[in-house]
Amino acid sequence: MKLVHTISEVREAIAEACAAGKTIGLVPTMGALHEGHITLVRNARQDNGFVGVSIFVNPTQFAPTEDLAKYPRTLEEDAEKCREAGVDVVFAPNAQEMYPEGFDCWVDVGGVTPMLEGQFRPTHFRGVATVCLKLFNVFQPDLAYFGRKDYQQLCVIRKMVRDLNLPLEIVPVDIVRESDGLAMSSRNRYLSAEEHKAALCLSQSLNDAKAAFESGERSAMTIQHVVKHRLDAEPLAAIDYAVVVDAETLLPLETIARPAVVLLAVRIGATRLIDNLILTP
Numbered sequence: 001m002k003l004v005h006t007i008s009e010v011r012e013a014i015a016e017a018c019a020a021g022k023t024i025g026l027v028p029t030m031g032a033l034h035e036g037h038i039t040l041v042r043n044a045r046q047d048n049g050f051v052g053v054s055i056f057v058n059p060t061q062f063a064p065t066e067d068l069a070k071y072p073r074t075l076e077e078d079a080e081k082c083r084e085a086g087v088d089v090v091f092a093p094n095a096q097e098m099y100p101e102g103f104d105c106w107v108d109v110g111g112v113t114p115m116l117e118g119q120f121r122p123t124h125f126r127g128v129a130t131v132c133l134k135l136f137n138v139f140q141p142d143l144a145y146f147g148r149k150d151y152q153q154l155c156v157i158r159k160m161v162r163d164l165n166l167p168l169e170i171v172p173v174d175i176v177r178e179s180d181g182l183a184m185s186s187r188n189r190y191l192s193a194e195e196h197k198a199a200l201c202l203s204q205s206l207n208d209a210k211a212a213f214e215s216g217e218r219s220a221m222t223i224q225h226v227v228k229h230r231l232d233a234e235p236l237a238a239i240d241y242a243v244v245v246d247a248e249t250l251l252p253l254e255t256i257a258r259p260a261v262v263l264l265a266v267r268i269g270a271t272r273l274i275d276n277l278i279l280t281p
Contacts, residue, residue, distance in 0.1 A: 001083045003090045006097060007138050010052065013089045014140060022049025026141035028132060031055040031092075032072035032186035033081050036176040040145040041085040043173055052139050053082050055092045060099070061127030072186055091138070098134060106130050109163070112155045112250050116263060120240050125156050132157055133164075141168050149175045149183050151261060151276045155250060175275070177203065183275045190271040198236035199268045205230035205242070206277040209262050213279050218256045220244040223279075227262060240265035240272070247278060256281055 004010055017024060025048030027040045033055075044051045055078055062068035075092055082090050107129035117124055136144065146154050158170050176184045181203035182196065191199060205227040212226050224244045231237050245252055247259035262277040 001079075001087050001090065003079050003092060005091075005093055007093070010089060010091045010138050014050070014052070017050035017088070018140075020049070023143070024048060024139060024141040025051045026135065026139045026144045027051070027053045028135050028144065028146075029053060029055055029078075030057045030071065030186065031078050032074050032189070033078045034176075034184045034186065034188075036147055036149065036184040038081060038085050039176050040147060040173050041082065041087060043171065044143065044145050045086045047143055047171070050088050051086065052089045052091060052141070053087050054135050054139075055079075055090060056098060056131070058098075058127055058131045059095055060130060061124050063121060063123060066121075067187075072189060091135075098131065107133050107160060109156050109160050112152065112159055115250055116241055116243070116245075117152050117265070120265065125153070128153055129156055129160050133160065133166075136161075136166060136168060143169050143171050145171045145173055147175065148172050148278075149185070149274065149276065151263060151274075152250060155248075181207075183273070185273060187271055187273065191268060195236060195269045195271065198234050199266075199271075199273055201231050201234040201237050202264050202266055202273060202275040205264065206262060206275060209244075209277055209279070213256070218281070220253050220256055220260065223256075223262065227264070231264075231266060236268050238267040240267065242266070244279070247280075 025044035027044050029037050057071050059068055079090055106126050108126055109129050113125040154172055161170055178184060180200055182199055208226050208230050209223050212223050217223055227242050231239055231242055242264050244260055244262050247261045256279055260279045264275045266273055
């Protein structure tokens with residue numbers, strides 16, 4: 001495995017792989033890798049002859065009030081995990097490499113960005129879409145792998161790829177959970193033992209939603225109330241949003257007659273966590 005820090009080094013490795021007739025799989029990450037990320041890598045390894053992982057804490061997707069400075073940076077450990085998982089190249093650039101002096105070109109994806117995360121983090125998806133497009137241009141992957149935990153992000157990236165006719169396929173990978181049900185996240189390490197226990201209300205509320213849906217409930221508002229009832233019962237939880245929306249458009253719906261998704265963003269102490277559940281009639 002190669003650990004590289006420049007775009008030219010990535011392109012050299014990709015050129016060699018393409019010359020050998022290998023398909024290219026890409027897993028974009030911000031590092032602090034956990035089993036969820038490694039599951040993405042395993043999927044990429046299974047599907048492709050060459051696998052690249054990017055590790056870059058992207059400053060343009062953080063607002064000034066967010067946790068950019070304290071976001072965990074564990075490159076040495078991450079590189080070892082990638083090596084063990086069979087990654088061919090890890091690209092770990094600095095901000096100057098990705099955003100050189102004078103950089104001022106952005107990707108704004110309409111339709112699926114203004115609501116939910118877009119309300120709470122107005123510049124977030126501009127940064128996400130821009131850095132992902134740059135990484136797609138650097139790696140030229142055939143397949144790129146994204147976790148379903150960041151559901152709205154997945155919708156944004158899919159729309160960008162479709163709208164801009166990018167020659168790659170986005171492969172969604174299911175949420176990986178800890179043994180107690182908490183969705184794996186790099187931010188879980190911020191939680192104290194008490195907060196970790198409190199954070200289980202997210203997955204528990206989704207289990208309540210699933211049970212209601214499987215018992216025949218099709219009212220989006222009723223399932224939303226079921227979810228909020230569980231979250232409101234946890235004193236350490238503060239809800240940013242807990243909604244049931246159309247799985248494709250992310251718009252509100254009254255009756256679940258087509259695929260829907262329960263989307264959560266909840267603050268446990270100072271840590272903001274997200275989770276979701278797809279409901280398919």
